[in-house]
Amino acid sequence: MAQFTRIEVAQAMKSTGMIPLFFSNDIELSKNILKACYDGGARLMEFTSRGDFAHEVFAELTKYAIKELPGMIMGVGSVTDAAAASLYMQLGANFIVTPVLREDIAMVCNRRKVLWSPGCGTLTEITKAEELGCEVVKLFPGDLYGPNFVKGIKGPQPWTSIMPTGGVNPTEENLKDWFDAGVTCVGMGSQLITKEIIANKDYAGLTIKVKEVYEIISRLRYQ
Numbered sequence: 174m175a176q177f178t179r180i181e182v183a184q185a186m187k188s189t190g191m192i193p194l195f196f197s198n199d200i201e202l203s204k205n206i207l208k209a210c211y212d213g214g215a216r217l218m219e220f221t222s223r224g225d226f227a228h229e230v231f232a233e234l235t236k237y238a239i240k241e242l243p244g245m246i247m248g249v250g251s252v253t254d255a256a257a258a259s260l261y262m263q264l265g266a267n268f269i270v271t272p273v274l275r276e277d278i279a280m281v282c283n284r285r286k287v288l289w290s291p292g293c294g295t296l297t298e299i300t301k302a303e304e305l306g307c308e309v310v311k312l313f314p315g316d317l318y319g320p321n322f323v324k325g326i327k328g329p330q331p332w333t334s335i336m337p338t339g340g341v342n343p344t345e346e347n348l349k350d351w352f353d354a355g356v357t358c359v360g361m362g363s364q365l366i367t368k369e370i371i372a373n374k375d376y377a378g379l380t381i382k383v384k385e386v387y388e389i390i391s392r393l394r395y396q
Contacts, residue, residue, distance in 0.1 A: 176239065177246050177267045179288035183308040185216055185246055186336065186358045190390035193383065194219035194250055194338070194362045197371070198226065200233050206366060207234055209376040211242045213383025219270055219360060221250040228260055235265035248288075250338075250360075255281045262287055270311055270338075270360075274298050279305040290336060294318065296326060299333060309334045309357055316340020320354035327355040336360055343386045345393075352393045361386070 177185075186192065193210045197203045207218055218238075220231050231249060238245040248268035249261040255277035258269045262281070268288040271278055275291065282289035283306050292313035293299045299310050312318055315337030323335050337351060338360030351359055365386065370379050 174265065175262065175267045175285065175287050176265065179268070179286055179308060182217070182246055182248070182268045182288040183334070186309055187334070189214070189216055189387065190352070190358045190394070191215070191386055192217045192219050192248075192336070192358060192360045193365055194221055194360050195366045196221040196223045196227065196251075198224050198230055200230055202371070202374075203230055203234055204237050205374070205376050206371075206379065207238065207245070208242065209379040210366075210383050211238075211245055213380040214387045215383055216244055217246045217248065217268075219248050219250040219268075221362070222257065222261070223251050228264060231261065231266070232264045239265070252278065254278065258282060258289070272313060274302050276305060279307070292338075296330070299326060299330070299335075303333065309336050311360070312337040312356075314339035315351075315359075320350040320356075323351070323354035323356055331355075338362070343382060343389075345389050348386070348389050349393055352390065 193215050235247045238247050246267045249266045250270035252258050252269050252271050258278045259281050262285055269282050270290045272292040290309050290311045291302050292311045293302055302310055312335050316339050334357040336358050341359045341361050342364040
């Protein structure tokens with residue numbers, strides 16, 4: 174069951190400004206990545222469900238986070254149907270991220286008051302998601318839409334909270350474009366947790382990189 178309410182999750186998304194996301198079927202590697210991100214200041218992690226037995230890895234990661242990483246909010250991405258969403262919620266997912274807008278996922282998440290963030294690509298989809306109770310909309314793939322799309326949405330709907338994923342990189346220039354456009358937070362995967370970091374098991378380097386991203390976001394918000 175979820176350890177955090179959907180309101181707490183939404184507030185953490187807004188306050189931190191960035192959610193790291195990754196997948197590995199190696200449990201020990203995944204724990205080290207999670208710990209490195211946590212030490213860098215991350216308080217949310219999106220584990221992307223993209224491989225065989227991903228739910229088993231997530232279950233172990235969640236147990237580890239509850240025991241060793243106080244305040245870490247574990248969630249799952251790449252969820253494509255209500256059955257998968259229900260499975261991950263039973264394993265402790267505090268939020269569910271989906272590549273598309275699906276009402277069946279909205280229903281099972283709302284029933285348990287777990288935050289869900291659907292991938293949307295039009296104002297109509299975004300509006301429909303909000304009518305279904307969505308707090309934070311995922312803009313995916315972010316690089317195809319860009320910051321100007323966010324600006325366009327925030328004009329008629331300033332209340333909409335948007336999280337772009339894909340096409341977000343850990344540079345001040347890129348992050349400035351997104352946050353100036355009005356995003357609530359960003360999701361960052363392989364641009365943050367790179368193949369090189371994983372191959373070299375450079376967990377200390379990852380911690381430094383995560384910390385730098387949060388420092389950039391903080392500067393951008395309060396400059």
